[in-house]
């Protein structure tokens with residue numbers, strides 16, 4: 001089959017490949033502990049599920065406005081203005097099936113062939129994939145373990161050229177769990193204003209934060225008119241399968257994104273949007289309990305990893321991932337993750353699944369029970385000890 005030339009530039013998420021390999025081992029009768037999956041292991045809170053069922057019976061089963069139902073855009077404006085310390089208007093909100101389309105539509109709407117887009121490495125693989133798909137130049141900025149997996153502002157300056165159209169940031173971050181300190185956000189904002197580029201700020205983990213408060217780059221002077229905030233329900237409310245996300249951006253860009261949505265999906269599922277209003281405005285107890293449980297698991301997994309000879313692990317401030325340094329084991333990220341899957345029965349991702357600067361690291365998701373995390377730690381310790389023999 002001859003696919004369009006642009007398909008050769010489209011990447012993917014290898015998390016799905018590792019999951020498929022782990023599932024086929026399970027089909028052969030092997031026991032696998034899943035630490036590769038980037039989704040909460042909790043159920044969607046009851047109040048949201050009930051709201052969706054009611055919405056179906058109430059007849060919210062037709063197309064909706066392409067930009068998103070007014071009730072949900074009002075709810076985002078109200079709740080996210082408070083959460084992010086901004087003044088968001090409903091016309092600045094676009095609702096999409098998951099947060100991912102905001103990434104895709106945002107770049108489609110703003111980035112031309114030949115433009116340069118700076119993106120975090122290690123980082124969510126879809127950023128690089130979409131940049132290259134569009135024929136733009138993907139310019140990686142390294143995240144450093146020594147900086148709590150934030151970037152070096154001096155290094156960032158050296159990456160900016162007259163062709164820089166956009167920079168992507170993600171805090172709290174996948175895969176490292178790192179949070180960009182406020183002073184770094186401020187420095188990035190100043191560079192964006194000075195050099196006139198857009199910032200695509202992926203804030204899908206903004207409500208899963210363990211120390212301090214979430215800071216959005218959009219609060220800094222001159223940033224509202226050049227920032228697209230990506231947020232959604234997948235992580236905050238354990239709703240990955242519902243496909244509900246949104247973007248906050250200047251109203252003119254929201255119109256362009258809506259046009260892209262009309263061309264691509266028509267609209268986001270209508271009863272899911274109604275349930276989304278309950279998600280943002282209803283009882284937050286279940287979401288808060290989930291974060292408290294993640295924090296306990298984070299502490300268990302970080303302590304356990306640091307106790308293994310050859311592995312060191314920073315304490316992440318957000319999301320539900322750890323990114324341990326495995327250089328002391330003497331093997332590559334890919335070798336260790338393969339060994340852990342096939343010999344240790346633990347599915348994890350090599351750091352390189354998130355870019356070349358992920359070499360020397362693994363990504364483990366602690367969206368699993370403390371019991372399974374402890375079992376996985378014992379298996380990782382045994383596998384790593386076996387390397388030295």
Ligand SMILES: Cc1ncc(COP(=O)(O)O)c(C=O)c1O
Pocket residue numbers: 038097098099100101124170173174202204232233234235240244245
């Ligand atoms: C950093 C980041 N952004 C966006 C997404 C996509 O979220 P959604 O399920 O809302 O499309 C993910 C999912 O893993 C993610 O890790």
